[in-house]
Amino acid sequence: MSMFCYQCQETAKGTGCTMRGVCGKTADVANLQDLLIYTLKGISAYTLEARQAGIATPAADKFIMEGLFATITNANFDKAHFVALIGQALIVREEVRAALVKAGVAAEVTHDSALWFADNAAAFEAKAAAIGILATENEDVRSLRELLTYGVKGMAAYAEHAFTLGYKEAEIFAFMQKAFVATTNDKLNADELVALVMECGKYGVDVMALLDKANTSTYGNPELTKVNIGVRNNPAILISGHDLKDLEELLEQTKGTGVDVYTHGEMLPAHYYPAFKKYDNFAGNYGNAWWLQDKEFETFNGPIVMTTNCLVPPKASYKDRVYVTGVVGFEGLKQIGERVDGKPKDFSAVINHAKQCLPPQELEQGEIVGGFAHNQVLALADKVVAAVKSGAIKRFFVMAGCDGRVKSRDYYAEFAKALPKDTVILTAGCAKYRYNKLQLGDIGGIPRVLDAGQCNDSYSLAVIALKLKEVFGLDDVNKLPIAYNIAWYEQKAVIVLLALLYLGVKNIHLGPTLPAFLSPNVAKVLVETFGIGGITNPEADVKMFMA
Numbered sequence: 001m002s003m004f005c006y007q008c009q010e011t012a013k014g015t016g017c018t019m020r021g022v023c024g025k026t027a028d029v030a031n032l033q034d035l036l037i038y039t040l041k042g043i044s045a046y047t048l049e050a051r052q053a054g055i056a057t058p059a060a061d062k063f064i065m066e067g068l069f070a071t072i073t074n075a076n077f078d079k080a081h082f083v084a085l086i087g088q089a090l091i092v093r094e095e096v097r098a099a100l101v102k103a104g105v106a107a108e109v110t111h112d113s114a115l116w117f118a119d120n121a122a123a124f125e126a127k128a129a130a131i132g133i134l135a136t137e138n139e140d141v142r143s144l145r146e147l148l149t150y151g152v153k154g155m156a157a158y159a160e161h162a163f164t165l166g167y168k169e170a171e172i173f174a175f176m177q178k179a180f181v182a183t184t185n186d187k188l189n190a191d192e193l194v195a196l197v198m199e200c201g202k203y204g205v206d207v208m209a210l211l212d213k214a215n216t217s218t219y220g221n222p223e224l225t226k227v228n229i230g231v232r233n234n235p236a237i238l239i240s241g242h243d244l245k246d247l248e249e250l251l252e253q254t255k256g257t258g259v260d261v262y263t264h265g266e267m268l269p270a271h272y273y274p275a276f277k278k279y280d281n282f283a284g285n286y287g288n289a290w291w292l293q294d295k296e297f298e299t300f301n302g303p304i305v306m307t308t309n310c311l312v313p314p315k316a317s318y319k320d321r322v323y324v325t326g327v328v329g330f331e332g333l334k335q336i337g338e339r340v341d342g343k344p345k346d347f348s349a350v351i352n353h354a355k356q357c358l359p360p361q362e363l364e365q366g367e368i369v370g371g372f373a374h375n376q377v378l379a380l381a382d383k384v385v386a387a388v389k390s391g392a393i394k395r396f397f398v399m400a401g402c403d404g405r406v407k408s409r410d411y412y413a414e415f416a417k418a419l420p421k422d423t424v425i426l427t428a429g430c431a432k433y434r435y436n437k438l439q440l441g442d443i444g445g446i447p448r449v450l451d452a453g454q455c456n457d458s459y460s461l462a463v464i465a466l467k468l469k470e471v472f473g474l475d476d477v478n479k480l481p482i483a484y485n486i487a488w489y490e491q492k493a494v495i496v497l498l499a500l501l502y503l504g505v506k507n508i509h510l511g512p513t514l515p516a517f518l519s520p521n522v523a524k525v526l527v528e529t530f531g532i533g534g535i536t537n538p539e540a541d542v543k544m545f546m547a
């Protein structure tokens with residue numbers, strides 16, 4: 001075994017990647033990511049003390065958030081990047097420690113994660129070998145520690161998107177760091193860790209609400225929108241990931257250049273925001289979910305900008321056209337630098353590159369409809385409530401979450417097709433690509449697939465459910481005619497799940513498989529407390545949900 005990682009749904013054999021990640025992550029990168037997380041826990045030990053002493057640590061808060069984000073599945077595969085980050089982490093840790101000493105605070109910090117030190121890559125790799133996930137021997141404690149860690153990783157990713165737009169909450173940083181320190185505390189028992197996992201769900205709701213506020217305050221409320229999925233005859237740039245600020249700056253800089261901009265994967269919902277509709281060169285969405293990029297980037301012909309996680313190791317045939325920015329990294333890819341002194345990122349190299357390229361090759365024609373975040377759905381509330389009362393809509397299915405490579409995800413397209421025609425799918429995240437082009441029709445003008453947006457917009461689905469509960473005068477969100485059949489893939493989906501559990505949603509079905517990081521005992525707690533279940537086959541599951 002040269003590494004151990006089981007943080008995503010596609011982990012090898014459903015148990016753990018041990019030689020190389022199914023995602024393409026190499027063993028040395030996986031181990032360095034473990035060491036980075038370990039060191040972030042050490043920084044957190046000091047920031048907790050600093051917070052108690054009233055000392056602000058904004059640089060450390062930001063560093064911890066960005067470091068966590070860099071370790072999310074498909075974000076960064078670059079060994080040199082992690083060596084540099086670990087070096088910086090040791091400096092940040094020392095700065096917080098020094099601030100405590102200067103303030104005369106005698107910090108009681110004894111865990112090795114806060115004390116270890118080395119100053120070169122070889123020593124980092126040696127240290128990494130000793131502190132991996134399996135170093136926690138008790139499998140239930142390990143399971144809960146990792147569940148908490150992955151929830152915090154998802155939280156960090158959403159916090160970072162909000163931060164980029166100028167929104168942050170001190171309580172969210174404080175929770176991330178408290179949770180991290182808890183994962184190094186051998187005195188905490190399983191019940192205490194379960195309580196922290198639930199608290200993580202609370203902050204999951206908070207961080208998604210914060211991001212919703214950041215996005216809607218900056219770009220307006222998503223609205224019903226038809227998005228072109230064909231192509232035009234201009235050279236073009238494809239942008240993927242979740243970062244709307246990057247998209248805004250790219251659109252501003254491509255204005256009037258003759259270069260079109262298309263979205264891919266999780267960037268599709270950007271079309272739903274009013275602020276981006278003024279750009280004539282914002283041409284449409286090209287392709288599907290993240291995992292198809294190795295085919296779709298080839299036929300796109302122009303340069304591609306990856307703004308957050310969702311990168312698949314690029315093929316040689318298009319590698320020279322892929323640009324990365326923010327936390328994204330892969331050896332040999334061109335980097336778009338960060339904003340300096342409040343000035344926008346410089347996309348001129350990408351734009352010049354696009355001008356040398358052929359227009360995209362057409363994959364399909366037509367339109368997809370979306371923009372059903374909370375504000376738009378609540379604007380249709382009277383219509384929706386009337387349709388439920390008249391029996392025109394029998395049930396809603398929340399099918400938010402992720403798409404992925406595994407064949408078993410065909411289930412979700414088949415499930416959508418098998419649903420009775422008096423049901424409506426509420427979706428968010430890249431899972432939608434399994435059924436958003438199926439022409440499932442509408443119910444009295446309400447489309448049968450209502451797409452709220454990116455995976456963080458699952459928050460919108462929760463807001464809609466809570467509003468419906470109020471409108472129908474119910475005392476429990478589980479009494480609504482809403483079923484949850486959610487697909488997960490990576491750690492953002494973990495925080496979405498914990499947020500739904502915190503909001504009291506029960507009987508969520510999770511697929512295509514339950515997380516490998518849930519030990520049998522932890523899985524049992526989730527099943528018994530929250531009614532979490534798996535999936536079987538589309539026909540049987542539709543019958544079960546409708547019964």
Ligand code: SF4
Pocket residue numbers: 005006007008009010011012016017020021022023024025030073074
């Ligand atoms: S992120 Fe997923 S596929 Fe990649 S190494 Fe970890 S478990 Fe394996």
Ligand code: SF4
Pocket residue numbers: 266310401402403428429430431454455456488489490491492493
């Ligand atoms: S929907 Fe899932 S796979 Fe897609 S970006 Fe979000 S968390 Fe990742």
